[in-house]
Amino acid sequence: MTAPKLVLYNSDACPYAARAVIALAETNQDHEVIPIDLSVPRPEWYLKDINPYGQVPALKIDDKDIILESLFVAEYIADLHPESGLLPKDPLQRAQTRYLIHHWGARTQPAHHKATFISDATEAAANREALVVELEKFNKLLVDAHRVEGDGHGPFFLGDKFTFADLAIAPFLARFFLLGQYNDSKEVTQKEFPQLERFFEWKEAVTARLTVQKATPSQETLTNNYRKWVK
Missing domain, CATH: 1.20.1050.10 (Glutathione S-transferase Yfyf (Class Pi); Chain A, domain 2)
Incomplete structure (x- = not known):
């Protein structure tokens, strides 16, 4: 199966977004990062096309599908790589x-x-x-x-x-x-x-x-x- 193209919308200071960053690092998953500045109002394109609530992280998959909320983003990444053992089988x-x-x-x-x-x-x-x-x-x-x-x-x-x-x-x-x-x-x-x-x-x-x-x-x-x- 071809690996999906992943784009992570991230803010370095956000602990929730860090969950996704750690998951990507633990699985060695290729991805692109687009930084979002949380200290200013979110750009209109982000609210319209990515996350209407303006939060991070958000994950875009193959230039179309979006996953929101940090735990769901991190779990999706872990599911892509069952060999990582991040998600217990028991x-x-x-x-x-x-x-x-x-x-x-x-x-x-x-x-x-x-x-x-x-x-x-x-x-x-x-x-x-x-x-x-x-x-x-x-x-x-x-x-x-x-x-x-x-x-x-x-x-x-x-x-x-x-x-x-x-x-x-x-x-x-x-x-x-x-x-x-x-x-x-x-x-x-x-x-x-x-x-x-x-x-x-x-x-x-x-x-x-x-x-x-x-x-x-x-x-x-x-x-x-x-x-x-x-x-």
């Missing part, structure tokens, strides 16, 4: 992968956002405590991950191999350091919270992945870019 692992991503987006990431992007010290401290509670719940999901023969005992969600759950949350783990950058909150560390050992093992492995590092701007750039979100 049904239980696939279900756990979907739930881990959902849980992060619905509960863990909002808690991190509330603790990070606020300047009031008292409220920031309270939000940091709430974040730790959410991280404890997330830590249990990591501990309870179903392993099948051959997965190994590695640090990723499903063992030795970097898979879709790691990919989908990686851009947010790469921004976890922002906690405390805009207020007096302390960084959440394993030394202070040893009950989060599995989370920190996983986070360190995922953020050390070369494809993740290449898809992540510098910490200085991210710190400056996100300052506008601080209340």
